[in-house]
Amino acid sequence: MVADFMDVPDHGHEPVLLNAVMKLLSPRHGQVALDCTAGRGGHASALAQAVMPGGLVLCVDVDPENLAYARTRLGQWSENCRYFQANFAQAGEVLQAAGVSGVDLVLADLGVSTNQLTQDSHGLSFSVDAPLDMRLDPELPTTAADLIAKLPEKDLADMLFTLAQERWSRRIARRIVQTRQTAPITTTRQLADLVRQVVPPEFGRHKIDPATKTFQALRMAVNAELDNLGTLLGQVPQFMNPGGRAAFISFHSGEDRLVKHAMLEWQEKNKCRVLTKKPVLPDEMEIQTNPRCRSARLRAAEFVAPADLPPP
Ligand SMILES: C[S@@+](CC[C@H](N)C(=O)[O-])C[C@H]1O[C@@H](n2cnc3c(N)ncnc32)[C@H](O)[C@@H]1O
Missing domain, CATH: 1.10.150.170 (Putative methyltransferase TM0872, insert domain)
Structure with a gap:
């Protein structure tokens, strides 16, 4: 059966392109992962499962309710997960606060979660009558x-x-x-x-x-979404460990353009290899079960030590 646009799935949100994200990031035991948009913890729990034992997952979200939900969901790995109510534009400061100098895996699954769309408090949807707020970060x-x-x-x-x-x-x-x-x-x-x-x-x-x-x-x-993404993209190469991988899921052509151009620029400067020549899109089956994913575009890059790169 085709899901209704406003159906709220288990956990309040269905992680988009989960298999493709995991394949592209290829997480391994002991790695440090930064989930810039922890949301309801769908991607974060898959990452936690893959990097434990010995790994560390840093979860960031501007929305305190979503972050609290992710924390509960990731409870079984609590000793190796840390939570930051912060904007991913401040990723550098988050890493400093966590005492982490480099990360192996970065994920940013942009936009909003399904529960945020349907919650009155956010006022994000034209289908739900609510105060016209739209702030994901209540402190804005x-x-x-x-x-x-x-x-x-x-x-x-x-x-x-x-x-x-x-x-x-x-x-x-x-x-x-x-x-x-x-x-x-x-x-x-x-x-x-x-x-x-x-x-x-x-x-x-x-x-x-x-x-x-x-x-x-x-x-x-x-929510200054394009500005925040631009700031995050400006920081990512500074904190990626050699061999680390970063993945971005966009739902808007302007966001996807920023991600694509940033990755090409990193590649031109010999900082990374782009792993996705074209963006990865959800297949028909995922769109049938989760119609909200239909505009998703996934891009990923692998950061490499300069010696690993072929000569220009
Ligand atoms: C699409 S949801 C992520 C869902 C998550 N991957 C999961 O599997 O549950 C996007 C999340 O990013 C958060 N968010 C949006 N912009 C942000 C920003 N600039 N900094 C941190 N979090 C942000 C939203 O509050 C929301 O929880």
Whole structure:
């Protein structure tokens, strides 16, 4: 049976491309793994299983609830796992705090987990009426409602176009500005209804909700997703051990482009070998059972000691 988009699986989230990730990272006993997006601990528990005995798993997440869940899930390896409520843009500081100078395995499974989409507290979904928040990190100062209330019309339109390629960005931005002059836009339903009224009706018949791109762009802006990924990518070569492997799962073309270009740059500088000429995609069977994975793109690289590289 095909799973519904908003079905919440066991553990609140189904790890995406798990077999491909494990194959590309090829974890071994005794290795140090950094899961930059521990989430519900699906990938992290597979990594823990593979690096124990003797290994270490460092779990990072901005969302304290998800991190707490991952900690419980990885309980059997508690002596060899450490948890950091932090942004992966601060991966270097996390490693310093953990007293670790180099890691063998890095995973970043970007975006949000299924339970975060359905939880009212996050206000991430146009299918669940909730306060328009969208912060994955509750300590961030600015919510989606703040951006909707304050951004000038042009900045709103640019955000929708740049982050989600929303072709109706100007119309949506204009309507937001008109609406907020009479009443603040503070809930997901208000925003979703507003977008649905602006996007021409023929597009409403398509499978995706007309509000999809607006919600995606706002979430990416609130959580500075591209900036954080860029910062992480800038740090990875500095902390990879020779022979270490790094894998990134993106759900957005802008993220995948950043990962692809970073890996090519590392390779040009003789820091790594790219293991995935093309991104690895989920197969039909995974898409049937977990429709949320359909836009996933996995890329991986192996960091090598300079002597291991062929001459240029
Ligand atoms: C797709 S889920 C990861 C799911 C996880 N791989 C699993 O198997 O359960 C993405 C997670 O990354 C976290 N996250 C998003 N951006 C982050 C960032 N910049 N730093 C740390 N965690 C982040 C989210 O809070 C969420 O828990």
